[in-house]
Amino acid sequence: MxxxxxxxxxxxxxxxxxxxxxxxxxxxxxxxxxxxxxxxxxxxxxxxxxxxxxxxxxxxxxxxxxxxxxxxxxxxxxxxxxxxxxxxxxxxxxxxxxxxxxxxxxxxxxxxxxxxxxxxxxxxxxxxxxxxxxxxxxxxxxxxxxxxxxxxxxxxxxFSGTETYRKDVVADEPESALLDRIESLRERFDVSVGSYPGESVRIEIKGNEEPTVREAADWLRERVETPEPNPEPPSTTDASN
Incomplete structure (x- = not known):
């Protein structure tokens, strides 16, 4: 619909x-x-x-x-x-x-x-x-x-339609550098792909079959540079007595 x-x-x-x-x-x-x-x-x-x-x-x-x-x-x-x-x-x-x-x-x-x-x-x-x-x-x-x-x-x-499944992959690379891998993703999997730049690039993968979407996200995640996790702040010890 x-x-x-x-x-x-x-x-x-x-x-x-x-x-x-x-x-x-x-x-x-x-x-x-x-x-x-x-x-x-x-x-x-x-x-x-x-x-x-x-x-x-x-x-x-x-x-x-x-x-x-x-x-x-x-x-x-x-x-x-x-x-x-x-x-x-x-x-x-x-x-x-x-x-x-x-x-x-x-x-x-x-x-x-x-x-x-x-x-x-x-x-x-x-x-x-x-x-x-x-x-x-x-x-x-x-x-x-x-x-x-x-x-x-x-x-x-x-209002009804076909249920859609989503997975996000975050890449720590310029959006323009990802074009070849995104194109390969589209060729390999029956999904739609959107890319949304910010501090990193969020790549949204959508499709009607959950296993296909999950497999596509895993495939892409293995082929992009992902952001380093934020380091945990050092713990502090209260030295007062």
Whole structure:
């Protein structure tokens, strides 16, 4: 299964808010063996949301959209998703009934709180108020991290993929000097390889078969220079009496 993640918010594009939602979702999908192939941030603008969602829903198995959910003036994500699908927004009776059960009177709710694209399934907000929505492979979640995470956990089982195994090999060599061995690794084993330089180079080996990944990591580890372990600090003896 492959997915695209779309985060909505002017504050994200202005650098005022760190996009932790995208990172968290990518980590959760990765655990489930689901490939995230796009992460895109768009402004609080209906046309941009509609264009990106419409493009991605044609290319990927699912599109997960976070942010801009609710009844305030800049919460326009539901409008954008509805526009992408060519559907109107409608007050969702199931969402309203659930909110009433949670103690929210319909008369007290801000107008538009439970407006979802026509035909959508409501995703209840266990932490906040405004519901999310699922429709035609598009999942709309709140932008508040606690609300987004709780809502995603309620639908997480709907995303599945092939389990992926990983092993890291750390090399104390320049990344450019490792290219021949990495290429040989790819030729010998059915794995994917990524290299990430820092003080040392971390080489990540991934694959769908745990024994193959382990064998590949062992093979490479024998052929690279590994960092010396940090020496233990000398022990001190309290000489006072």
């Amino acid at each position: 492959n997915v695209a993640v779309v985060t909505v918010g002017d504050e994200l594009l202005a650098g005022q808010t760190t996009n932790t939602n995208a990172t968290w979702l990518c980590e959760r999908f990765d655990r489930r063996g689901v490939d995230v192939e796009r992460v895109t941030t768009v402004p609080d603008r209906v046309t941009d949301i509609a264009r990106v969602v419409n493009e991605y829903r044609a290319e990927y198995d699912a599109v997960v959209v976070t942010g801009g959910v609710g009844p305030t003036h800049d919460d326009v994500t539901m409008d954008g998703v509805a526009a992408a699908l060519g559907r109107p927004l409608e007050e969702h009776e199931t969402a309203l009934a659930w909110l009433e059960e949670e103690g929210y009177s319909r008369s007290d709710l801000t107008a538009g709180t439970a407006d979802l694209p026509a035909g959508a399934r409501a995703l209840h907000n266990e932490v906040g108020v405004a519901p999310g929505a699922a429709v035609e492979g598009i999942y709309v979640l709140p932008g508040v991290p606690a609300e987004m995470r709780a809502m995603f956990e309620s639908i997480e089982e709907e």
